[in-house]
Amino acid sequence: MTAIPEQPYSPSGPRVHRTRGVLSPPSWPRRRTVRLRRAAGPLRDTLALMALPLVAAPVLAAAFAGGGTRRWFGGRAENQRAEAQTAKDAAAAAFYELDTAQRDLRISIETITAVDSSPAARRVVADFEALGRRIDEASHQYIEAIDAHDLDRDDLEASVASRARTELTAAKGELDRVKRELDRFTDGLGPLLGKAETQLARLAPAVERARQALLAASNALDTARGSGLRADDLAARLAMLSPELTKLNQGAGQHGVPQTLERAEQVTRQAEAVRAEADRLPERAAETDRRLVSLRTRAQALTTRSTQVEPVLSELRRRFTAACWQDLQHVPEVAAENVRQAESRLAEARTAREEQRWADATALLSTVRALLNTTDEAVSAAGDRLRRLNAVQKDPEQEIERTRFAIRDAQRLAMAGRHTPDPRHAHPLDAAVARLDRAVDALEGRHPDYWHFLTETEAVRESVAQVVALIREDRGGSAG
Incomplete structure (x- = not known):
């Protein structure tokens, strides 16, 4: 029995299938497979004989008694042969059980190492390799005992059969002891294995969500373009996710399970953001058009109102002391300059909208709104000042x-x-x-x-x- 194969676990590769949804067992070493078949052969023969109907027993007895190719010796030799064969069958069963348990444990170890690179996981791998050497030693003892004695020989001596039984019984005992060690080791893997299987269970759904999010974003982008909107910036953002999708398709075996999970979640978030903006793009275009019209109308109204500031200032100068109006002296000039700047930014915003540079258009419209708010406050301040002074004077x-x-x-x-x-x-x-x-x-x-x-x-x-x-x-x- 060999240690962990060096190739990494790859959920997307040919070793993906596992009964519990994790991995498939590696191929057995060729030497051990051949010897296992030889070792397990008598066990299968014995089981087959036990399964025959009772009616076949006389026929078999007659076949062995009359003209068979092997001579049957009675007495002590045959008893020793039968006991040796029983020991051989028991050892073969123990060997098969240990090998099966080791293959299952290797799957668990590969599951852990595919997900976890912590010191605890590295210790588990080292302990498993040490346990693998113990298993190899016990297996070697069993195979040597099998190869050393041919229990089917016609001239098998009782002493040879007895020695074979002793060696096979010892080999079985060692296999059983190692199997108990392996079981204890397996029981201690519970927390690490549970954590690893949880992450692996999240892996496939996370990758699928990322793929579906990218597909939804692409479809939303196509819909927006179908309505006459270019959405070049969204298309560029979506194109930047293509290498990430390639890495997701390459699988966790190449890039690691934690890294693949993180990449899948990041791709999902970014793709969903692109989809949301693409879905909102027609509404954003309509909103930009409404703001352009609204701010243009407001700028024109402020241009008209700012012409009324000078008569208000004239009355303030005529009726009240300088302290009452001198801070308003520059309101007409400031209002005119703000309106001029607002109209210039409006023109730039309209160009940005025509070129579908939505972020630029939004920023320019915000600047226009701030300029018009400042102008509105200055123009209103002059009229408000005159009203308050009239009231307190009266x-x-x-x-x-x-x-x-x-x-x-x-x-x-x-x-x-x-x-x-x-x-x-x-x-x-x-x-x-x-x-x-x-x-x-x-x-x-x-x-x-x-x-x-x-x-x-x-x-x-x-x-x-x-x-x-x-x-x-x-x-x-x-x-x-």
């Missing part, structure tokens, strides 16, 4: 009361359940009151800065809101 008391209400509400919250407020809450609220008073006093001048007043009241309300959040956080923490 009735500043409304803004004052709104701010005082926020302060009083925060003060009530700070005093809830307390006789004296927490200094961390009281000091910011006192500062807010003083800041509001200063902002109100600033309105008494001949040319009050209403914009400064509005920004101050807004800042006061923001600081008060921070105190309220702090109070609630403190009380929430203490309650917890």
